[in-house]
Amino acid sequence: MDDLLQEFIAETRETLDALSGEIVLWEATPGDRARLDAIFRFVHTVKGSCGFLELPRLGRLAHAAEDVLSAVRDGRRPADTALVSAVLAIVDRIGELTEAIAGGHALDDVTEDLLIAALAEDAAPPTVLAASTAPTARVASSSVRLAVDLLDRMMIGMSEMVLARNELARRLREHALDARVEGALERLSLTVGEMRDTVTRTRMQRISALFSALPRMVRDTANSLGKAVILDVEGADVELDRELVELLRDPLVHIIRNAVDHGIETPAERRAAGKRVAGQLIVSARQTGNQIVLGISDDGRGIDESRLVAKAAASGLRTDRQLAMMTDAERLELIFEPGLSSRDVVTSISGRGVGMDVVRANIERIGGRVALRNRPGCGLTIELQVPLTLSIIPTIIVAIGGEKFALPRQSIEEIVALRGAAVRLDMLGGTTVATVRGRRLPMVELGSLLNIPDAKVTALAIVATRDGQYALGIDEVLDTEELVVKPVSPAIMATGLYAGQTLPDSGDPLLLLDGTGIAAAAGLHFTPASEDRTEAPVEEARGIAALLFDDLDGMRRALPLIAVDRVETVPRAAIRRTGGRLHLSLDTGVIPVFANGDLPDTNQVAVVRLTDGASEYGYLIGDAQEIVSLPAQAAPAAGRAGVAAVLMIAGEQVELVDVHALFAGELAPPADRPLCLLRCDGSGWMDTFLRPVLEASGYRCTSQMRDDDIADVTLAMADAAPQRDVAAGSPVVYLSRQPVAGADAIYRYDRAALIAAVAASAGSRRA
Amino acid sequence: MTELFLIVQIAARWVAVPATEVESAVDIGAIVAVPHAPSTIRGLAALRSRVVTVIDTCTALGLPPCTEAKRAVIAQVQGHHYALLVDALDDVFALERLPLSSGLPLDGQWAACASGMVDRDGEPLLILDLSRLVPGAVAIAA
Numbered sequence: 001m002d003d004l005l006q007e008f009i010a011e012t013r014e015t016l017d018a019l020s021g022e023i024v025l026w027e028a029t030p031g032d033r034a035r036l037d038a039i040f041r042f043v044h045t046v047k048g049s050c051g052f053l054e055l056p057r058l059g060r061l062a063h064a065a066e067d068v069l070s071a072v073r074d075g076r077r078p079a080d081t082a083l084v085s086a087v088l089a090i091v092d093r094i095g096e097l098t099e100a101i102a103g104g105h106a107l108d109d110v111t112e113d114l115l116i117a118a119l120a121e122d123a124a125p126p127t128v129l130a131a132s133t134a135p136t137a138r139v140a141s142s143s144v145r146l147a148v149d150l151l152d153r154m155m156i157g158m159s160e161m162v163l164a165r166n167e168l169a170r171r172l173r174e175h176a177l178d179a180r181v182e183g184a185l186e187r188l189s190l191t192v193g194e195m196r197d198t199v200t201r202t203r204m205q206r207i208s209a210l211f212s213a214l215p216r217m218v219r220d221t222a223n224s225l226g227k228a229v230i231l232d233v234e235g236a237d238v239e240l241d242r243e244l245v246e247l248l249r250d251p252l253v254h255i256i257r258n259a260v261d262h263g264i265e266t267p268a269e270r271r272a273a274g275k276r277v278a279g280q281l282i283v284s285a286r287q288t289g290n291q292i293v294l295g296i297s298d299d300g301r302g303i304d305e306s307r308l309v310a311k312a313a314a315s316g317l318r319t320d321r322q323l324a325m326m327t328d329a330e331r332l333e334l335i336f337e338p339g340l341s342s343r344d345v346v347t348s349i350s351g352r353g354v355g356m357d358v359v360r361a362n363i364e365r366i367g368g369r370v371a372l373r374n375r376p377g378c379g380l381t382i383e384l385q386v387p388l389t390l391s392i393i394p395t396i397i398v399a400i401g402g403e404k405f406a407l408p409r410q411s412i413e414e415i416v417a418l419r420g421a422a423v424r425l426d427m428l429g430g431t432t433v434a435t436v437r438g439r440r441l442p443m444v445e446l447g448s449l450l451n452i453p454d455a456k457v458t459a460l461a462i463v464a465t466r467d468g469q470y471a472l473g474i475d476e477v478l479d480t481e482e483l484v485v486k487p488v489s490p491a492i493m494a495t496g497l498y499a500g501q502t503l504p505d506s507g508d509p510l511l512l513l514d515g516t517g518i519a520a521a522a523g524l525h526f527t528p529a530s531e532d533r534t535e536a537p538v539e540e541a542r543g544i545a546a547l548l549f550d551d552l553d554g555m556r557r558a559l560p561l562i563a564v565d566r567v568e569t570v571p572r573a574a575i576r577r578t579g580g581r582l583h584l585s586l587d588t589g590v591i592p593v594f595a596n597g598d599l600p601d602t603n604q605v606a607v608v609r610l611t612d613g614a615s616e617y618g619y620l621i622g623d624a625q626e627i628v629s630l631p632a633q634a635a636p637a638a639g640r641a642g643v644a645a646v647l648m649i650a651g652e653q654v655e656l657v658d659v660h661a662l663f664a665g666e667l668a669p670p671a672d673r674p675l676c677l678l679r680c681d682g683s684g685w686m687d688t689f690l691r692p693v694l695e696a697s698g699y700r701c702t703s704q705m706r707d708d709d710i711a712d713v714t715l716a717m718a719d720a721a722p723q724r725d726v727a728a729g730s731p732v733v734y735l736s737r738q739p740v741a742g743a744d745a746i747y748r749y750d751r752a753a754l755i756a757a758v759a760a761s762a763g764s765r766r767a
Numbered sequence: 768m769t770e771l772f773l774i775v776q777i778a779a780r781w782v783a784v785p786a787t788e789v790e791s792a793v794d795i796g797a798i799v800a801v802p803h804a805p806s807t808i809r810g811l812a813a814l815r816s817r818v819v820t821v822i823d824t825c826t827a828l829g830l831p832p833c834t835e836a837k838r839a840v841i842a843q844v845q846g847h848h849y850a851l852l853v854d855a856l857d858d859v860f861a862l863e864r865l866p867l868s869s870g871l872p873l874d875g876q877w878a879a880c881a882s883g884m885v886d887r888d889g890e891p892l893l894i895l896d897l898s899r900l901v902p903g904a905v906a907i908a909a
Contacts, residue, residue, distance in 0.1 A: 159816035403800065450802035489820040489847040491903030495803040501811055501818045509799045509811035509818040521803075 004212060005101070008049050010145055012098045015042050016091070023088055030079035039087065040069045046094055057109055058097050064116045065090045077121065086118040148243055151202055155484065158199045159503065165192050166505050200484070205245050207285045207292075208236035210252060214283060217253065221260045228267060228277060229260055234284035240292050244386060248294065251359040255296045255382050256283065258356075263300030263380055273377070275299065287410060297381040303374045308334045332372050336360045394482050395512065397504070398461065398474040401452035404510060406483060406502060411515040413462040413469065415477055423460060434460055434471040444522040445473040446513075450497075463515040468526030470519055481505075485512050497521055546630050546656065547608065548649065550622040552597030556654050558630065558647065559619065563659045565609040567624050572605050575620070584618045593618030594662060596642075612663055619662070630656070674762040677711035677730065678703045690715065690748075697755055699762070713761040718745035731761040770864055772885055774857035774892065775840060778825045778833060783862065783885045783892045790841040790848075792856050795821060806832075807902045812850055814841065819850040827900040829875040842897045849901055862887060864894065 019042055026035035043065040050059030065087050071077040093115055100107040169185060177185075211233050222229040264270075264279030271277060282297040305328065312318045312334050323331075335356050360370045368386040375381075395406040396415070416423050416436055424435045425443065434443040441462065447455020457473035485500035488511070492498055499514040519526070545561040574585045575593060584593040584607060593607060599620065608619040634645035634656070644658040676699045678686040691701045694715075705711065711730040718734040735754070736745035746753050771786035798810040798821050809821040819841060825833035839850035862885040867873075873881060873893075883894040 156816050163816060403802075452802065486818065487847075489808075489849065489901075489903065490845070491808055491901070492801055492804050492820065494805075494903055495801075497803055498801070503813055503816060503818050507813055508797060509813050511799070511801060511811070 005053055006143060008053055009098055009102045010143060011049075012046060012094070013102075014145060015045070016095050016098075019091070023091060027084050027088065030081070030084050036069065036072060036079065039091065040066065040073060042091070043069065043094075055097075055101070057112065058094060061090050061093055061097075061112060061115065064119055068119045083119070086115070089115050089118065146202075151242070154199055155203065158196050159484070161192055162196055162505055163503075163507050165189060166507065200482075203242055204239045205242045206236065207238045207240055207245065207294075210245050210249055211236045211283065211285075214252075214256065218256060218260060218281060221257055222264075222279075225261060226266065227260065227264055227279060229264055229279045229281050232280065232282045232284075234282065235286050238285040238287055238292060240386070244292070247362065248384065248386065251362050251384065252283075252294065252296070254359055255384075256281065259296060259298040259300065259380070259382075263298040263302070265301055269301075292386045294384040294386065295381060296384075297379065299379040302376040302378060302380045303332060303335060303372070304376065305331045305374070308332075312337065332374055335372070336370070393485055393512075394480065395485075395502075396461070396477060397479045397481060397510065398446075399476050399478050400447045400450065400474055401455045403450075403452050404478065404508070405446075406481075406504075406510050406512045407461060407463070407472075407515070408499065408512065409480065411463055411465065413464050415459055415461045417459050418457060436460065436462065436471065441469055441471045442522075442524050443471040443473060444518060444524070446518070447473070447475070449518065449522055463518070465516045465519050465526070468519075468524075470522075470524055472515075472518065483510070483512070495521075544630050546628055548625040548628050548654065549608070550625060552595055552600065552620055552622050554597070554622070556625070556652060557596075558628070558649070558654050558656045559608060559610070560656070560659060561627060563610045563612065565611040565616070567606060567608050567621075569604045569606050572599065572603050575599065575605060582620075591616045591618050593620055595620040610659060610662070612659075615663065617663055619657070674699050674712035675710065676701045676758065676762075677705060677714040679714060679716035681717050685748075686715065686717075693751065693755070694758065697758075699758065713758050715758070717748075733757045733761055768863065769861040771859050772862050772892075772894070773840065773859050774887065775853040776855040776857070777853050777895070778828060778830045779854065781857065781890075781892055782895045783860075783887075784840060784895055784897060786859050788842050788897045790843060792838065792840050792853075793850070795837055795839045795850055795852065805902050807900075809852065812839075814848070814850065817848055819848045821850045821852065822900055822902075824851050824853065824900055827902070828877060828880065840897070842901075844898045844901045849897075851897060851900060860885075860887060 019038065022035050022038045026032055026039060029035070043062045047059055047062035047066055050056070050062060068077070068083060068087060072079045072083070077083065093112065097107060165188060169189065172181065172185060214233060215231055218229055218231045259281055260279075264281070265273065265275075267277045270279065280299045282295070284293075284295045284297075286293050286295075309323050309326075309331055313320055313323055317334075317337055318326075337357060356370075363370050363384055363386065368384060371383040371385065373381040373383070394409040396409050396412055397404055397406050418425070422437045426433050426435065432443040432445070434441050443460070445455070445457055446452075447457065455473075456475055458476060459474055460471040461474055461477075463470055463472050481504055483502040483504060485502045487493070488498050488501045492501075492511075496517040497514060498511050498517070500512040502510050502512060504510050546558040547561055547564050547567070548556065548558050551557045570584060570586075575595075576583055576585065578590075582593045582595055583590045591609075594617065596619075599605065600622070606621050606624060608621055608624070610617045610619055628649050630647055631649070634647050636645055642658050642661055644656045644660075647654050647656055676694050678690065678701055680686045680703045687703065694701050699713075702711075714730045714732040716732055716734055718736045733754070734745040735748040737748060739747045739750075746757050748754065772783040773786050773789050773792070774781055774783055775792075776782075793814060795812050798812050800810045801808055804810075807823055807827045809823045811818050812821050813819075821839065823832050824836075825831060833852055833854065836852035836854050838854075838856060839852050840856075842849050842851060864883050865885060867881065867884055877893065880895050880899045881893045882896040882899075885892050885894060
């Protein structure tokens with residue numbers, strides 16, 4: 001707001017200075033229409049600015065003067081001397097007040113009523129008016145207003161100076177140099193360089209100059225329509241050419257008014273549509289490659305394409321046949337047709353005959369583009385893409401064959417040398433594909449694209465466009481330089497390859513390549529990034545939360561937290577093997593539980609109560625550890641029943657339990673590991689020697705059958721009591737103490753044969 | 768009423784160019800090629816601190832390229848500066864603009880670019896409209 005005030009003061013001062021001559025002339029010839037118009041414009045402007053800047057006193061004065069002058073213009077009042085004096089007194093007073101604002105001191109307002117009263121038709125001859133013009137010290141202004149033309153000439157002069165310096169340096173170096181001359185040249189170079197930076201900066205302006213007026217405008221517009229709108233401004237520090245700032249002002253204001261007026265619904269409508277009552281308007285600026293993109297996004301109703309089409313048909317702009325053949329995008333483009341506003345009622349806010357057609361024409365005149373993203377019912381985003389030409393941009397100068405070109409540095413992600421191991425080129429059909437550190441990119445050879453002979457690609461510039469990246473084959477990188485880029489002539493622009501032209505210090509013209517245009521010319525088609533991807537919730541990227549725990553078998557595993565209802569301890573006795581599987585008795589009933597190992601020999605067991613919303617499941621655990629966020633990177637665990645994935649958590653491998661399989665009842669508890677019944681002979685050999693071997697090979701071992709246990713294989717010593725019980729119903733493997741044994745027994749230390757025999761027996765039983 | 772005309776030689780023919788259209792006449796230095804640009808555009812050249820688009824006037828007139836030309840007249844068309852190559856420069860004369868004689872069959876692009884004629888000491892010269900030699904500009908204006 002402060003900037004605006006300063007601007008207002010500067011402007012008022014300037015106009016007053018210019019007006020002083022007019023005022024004298026008007027006084028001499030009150031009937032002079034041109035002078036009258038000039039003064040009318042002045043008070044009108046002051047009035048408008050005052051409303052905006054909240055300067056009620058100034059506003060009141062200007063308003064009164066404007067009324068009178070407008071009456072004179074309409075011929076309702078004659079411009080007599082009394083009126084002229086009264087108006088002039090007001091103009092003087094406006095000047096005084098402006099100086100008071102600039103100086104930050106108060107000015108009493110006793111005379112203002114008198115001044116206004118003097119404007120009345122039947123006012124007494126002004127006698128008091130000459131009072132109170134106490135001379136106030138004029139405050140030195142901290143800014144100067146300059147014509148852009150002057151800046152341009154300064155810029156041109158500056159470039160000339162740089163070129164002259166370069167030439168001078170070249171010439172001087174041809175001879176042996178006196179150290180003093182060298183020193184002077186050095187100083188000249190430095191000064192010229194600094195000067196150029198300064199002069200260059202005079203042309204640049206932050207886009208905040210454009211944005212600072214928006215909050216108030218949006219508020220006022222919304223208020224007058226009875227709507228609530230929240231404005232978000234992003235990227236106000238983007239710098240662009242002064243001239244562009246001015247050229248963007250009107251289109252931006254128009255689009256924002258449209259958004260508030262047509263786009264955002266009334267609070268009642270919004271409530272009915274289930275939206276927040278206050279509409280949201282996001283105005284953003286960003287620099288992408290060689291463009292400045294201004295985005296105006298609202299969450300209103302969007303554009304009703306069908307109504308646009310109906311109106312186009314009704315107004316005869318298009319035939320029904322033409323309309324029927326249009327794509328959605330083309331239908332949307334109808335909004336740019338002259339005289340086709342999607343709104344039926346013309347309002348005072350935006351329906352002043354200035355349509356989107358004018359906006360588009362204005363933007364295209366400065367070489368820009370208008371893009372629409374319509375989300376019917378959810379809002380509209382309008383993007384103004386303005387080229388950076390007219391402005392200074394950092395560039396990378398590259399060589400191809402004998403030619404040089406500039407590339408905007410913003411659009412270059414990186415430059416990699418071809419001989420490095422990080423890059424490989426492959427032919428995929430007829431096209432070359434570059435693989436840069438595992439990233440596969442289409443490759444465009446700049447030399448062959450531009451028909452430049454003798455191009456030897458030694459490096460790749462990874463160019464990022466709005467839609468995707470590609471590798472641009474170049475010969476070498478020569479330099480980086482900040483360049484003043486100017487538009488190329490229309491015929492060159494029509495090639496679509498160039499974004500501008502420039503004259504670097506070398507004095508040879510240089511073309512600025514357009515990364516997007518090159519991609520198009522090379523026939524690269526990127527699938528445009530979908531809306532959804534950009535708006536994907538951040539939570540998903542952070543990964544899902546999970547409960548980390550130590551399982552009964554000692555492994556560390558994780559369960560997705562969303563499936564976990566709670567963790568509790570239950571008495572060991574509440575878990576029973578019933579109906580062939582483990583169940584947990586609760587007060588409310590019985591739920592199936594799963595144990596990934598033997599139940600602990602304690603009285604209390606921890607169980608994770610899982611739920612999918614409808615049914616419940618229990619997962620017996622050893623100990624709950626913590627809640628972690630799962631990394632996005634996971635190794636798939638195909639073929640491992642019950643394990644959804646293997647993840648790396650805090651440097652440790654963790655299995656993620658497949659809860660789906662769990663609920664589907666597909667998880668075989670470890671009870672399914674074959675059970676070996678060891679017929680111990682009392683020596684303890686089996687328990688101490690044999691048992692670990694078998695368990696390591698994936699068997700469970702027991703020496704005492706429980707009621708519901710079914711042994712898959714029985715091991716017994718061949719010389720033990722002939723207790724060949726068939727009751728167990730399982731094949732028996734006999735072990736002998738000596739290597740020389742009967743054919744039906746295996747030597748107990750022939751480990752391989754023993755394991756094989758157990759496996760064969762267990763397998764035969766299970767098959 | 769007479770106008771000032773610059774008499775230049777293009778494709779071995781002397782023609783008149785309205786002096787008001789010409790900013791200056793210069794010797795053109797190194798020309799930087801513009802790949803993929805229409806053949807009429809010879810390239811870009813530096814004119815002091817300004818970049819100008821160099822137009823091969825012969826090609827623009829539908830003739831073989833004027834490879835020898837080293838001089839050019841500078842004209843501004845729709846905000847862009849162009850250097851139009853010419854073989855030779857004569858001088859500026861105050862001459863009267865005459866309509867093209869009816870039935871005069873001008874060949875090729877000459878007809879599209881000529882906007883009248885002048886009489887220099889009994890020698891008729893075509894008046895060339897420089898802006899019509901510039902490619903693209905007309906299309907944009909349309």
